[in-house]
Amino acid sequence: EPEVTQTPSHQVTQMGQEVILRCVPISNHLYFYWYRQILGQKVEFLVSFYNNEISEKSEIFDDQFSVERPDGSNFTLKIRSTKLEDSAMYFCAIGTGSSPLHFGNGTRLTVT
Amino acid sequence: AQRVTQPEKLLSVFKGAPVELKCNYSYSGSPELFWYVQYSRQRLQLLLRHISRESIKGFTADLNKGETSFHLKKPFAQEEDSAMYYCALSPVSGGYNKLIFGAGTRLAVHP
Numbered sequence A: 001e002p003e004v005t006q007t008p009s010h011q012v013t014q015m016g017q018e019v020i021l022r023c024v025p026i027s028n029h030l031y032f033y034w035y036r037q038i039l040g041q042k043v044e045f046l047v048s049f050y051n052n053e054i055s056e057k058s059e060i061f062d063d064q065f066s067v068e069r070p071d072g073s074n075f076t077l078k079i080r081s082t083k084l085e086d087s088a089m090y091f092c093a094i095g096t097g098s099s100p101l102h103f104g105n106g107t108r109l110t111v112t
Numbered sequence B: 001a002q003r004v005t006q007p008e009k010l011l012s013v014f015k016g017a018p019v020e021l022k023c024n025y026s027y028s029g030s031p032e033l034f035w036y037v038q039y040s041r042q043r044l045q046l047l048l049r050h051i052s053r054e055s056i057k058g059f060t061a062d063l064n065k066g067e068t069s070f071h072l073k074k075p076f077a078q079e080e081d082s083a084m085y086y087c088a089l090s091p092v093s094g095g096y097n098k099l100i101f102g103a104g105t106r107l108a109v110h111p
Helices: none
Strands: A003-007 A010-013 A019-026 A031-037 A043-050 A053-057 A065-068 A075-079 A088-095 A107-111 B003-005 B010-014 B019-021 B024-026 B032-038 B045-049 B072-074 B083-090 B105-110
Touching (some): A003 A088, A010 A019, A019 A031, A043 A065, A043 A075, B003 B083, B019 B105
Parallel strands (some): A010 A107
Antiparallel strands (some): A003 A019, A031 A043, A043 A053, A088 A107, B032 B045, B032 B083, B083 B105
């Protein structure tokens, strides 16, 4: 199974601060995704990224969120001005477009 | 609307008992269905996909298009099966496989 490493494993930040969550896929997969899971709730799709651009995003993925893959390796999710309700587990996932997704271990984001 | 429903939040059984985790979906086309498992403090891992028709760790799942269900079954539960189980749907599309998850069912297998 492809390795997907997410850093940090836990991030604590103050409301209004910017955070960057990182995903390092150890593979040549072309499709990248971010999902989040608020405590006690279901895993929700945020955004998919292919060929260096967003291919689809959910209504959760508003202007506060952005994604990029600046160096062709790391895939990042940036939250510009965090809110309390952004506290969640954020999962990166990779895929080939015709195979199941492989998930990272997640980053727990706590906004205080 | 695309939706995955897992009606049970918690399923508690004794070791050796049969297990059925329910999953129903709502989708107008022909989706791909998956089961993912999340053991304590670990990542979401693919358990099954309906098109492969294989049995993993003794689990099977059959897609019933008439009932729009994809229930996960195991004839004899083991303690190590205790985990969160998520049913997920992927709309068949051109190149990407965004997943829509159910709320998950926690399976607790007691000795």
